[in-house]
Amino acid sequence: MQNLYGKVALITGGNSGIGYSTAKDLAANGAQVIITGRRKEAVENAAKELGATALLADQTKMADIEALAASVAQQFGKIDILVINAGVSKLTTIENATEQLFDEVMNVNLKGAYFTLSRFIPVLNDGASVVFISSSSASKCTPQTSVYMASKAAINALIQVAAIELAPRRIRVNAVSPGPFATEIMEKAGLSDPKIQEFIVSGVPLxxxxxxxxxxxxISFLASDDAAFITGAEYMIDGGQSLNK
Incomplete structure (x- = not known):
């Protein structure tokens, strides 16, 4: 469609899963794409496949976030699309939760995402689009997801405030909340076992x-001018899983 021709897009955690697929679709629609990640080889390999620019950054470190914003501003000037995708998922009961696990999840999913937006606001063109990757877990009460759920519920609150604050510059801020997807993050969370996946799928109407x-x-749609009147919205994409209360 090439409806993003001339636009510059940055995707955090763009070397795998939904981030990678988003980068690929944005590029296919004409955008100049930048992807970030913590693993040098993985990010560079993905960028080569995508025809994108690779930049190293750890979303848990303020210094990295600020250096990334400065580097992007220096190399590209302003950007039009910011997809805040980097995230982690860790399971624990509330009783057995550790401070280390809590901090790890919150530092990436909330603090890192929050300050990525914060530090990139001056780098965004007027009329830009920001898309956060949230999760259907933010509105679905599942055992052992308390920390992850809290981090994503906070993101859903953040986008509403950000949408109001940035509206005078016509910058739109939305969230996409995936349900169970076949991605690397599912494997890292220990959910790749076929029996576990069969159980998960049993709760998905589709x-x-x-x-x-x-x-x-x-995400590409929300990044485009076709979504110019959409802001402060959360889009659930979970095969109907959230309908099962």
Whole structure:
């Protein structure tokens, strides 16, 4: 479609999963794409496949976030699309939660995401689009997800305030909340066992896991001018899983 021709897009955590698929779809629609990540080899390999620019950054470190914003401003001037995707998922009961696990999840999913937006606001063009990757877990009460759920629920609150604050510059801020997707983050969370996935799928009315490209296309839509009147919204993409209360 090439409806993003001439726009510059940055995707954090763009070397795998939904971030990678989003970067691929944005590039296919004409955007100049920058991806970030913590693992040098993974980010550089992904960027080569995508025809994108690779920049190293750890979303848990303020110095990295600020250096990333400065580097992007120096190399590209302003950007038009910011996809804040980097995140982690860790499971624990509330009783057995550790401070280390709590801090790890919150530092990436909330603090890192919050300050990525904060430090990139001066780098955004007027009329830019910001898309946070939240999660259906933010509104679904599942055992052992308390920390992860809290981090994503906070993101959903953040986008509403950000949408109001940035509206005078016509900068739109929205969230996409994936349900169970076949991605690397599911493996890292210990959910890749076929029996576990079968159980998860049993709670999805559409009867399957999501495919990263499906989320990527939704994010590309929100990044485009076709969504110019949409801000402060959360888009659930979970195969109907959240309908099962």
């Amino acid at each position: 009867g399957r896991l999501g495919i990263p490209t499906e989320a990527g296309k939704l």
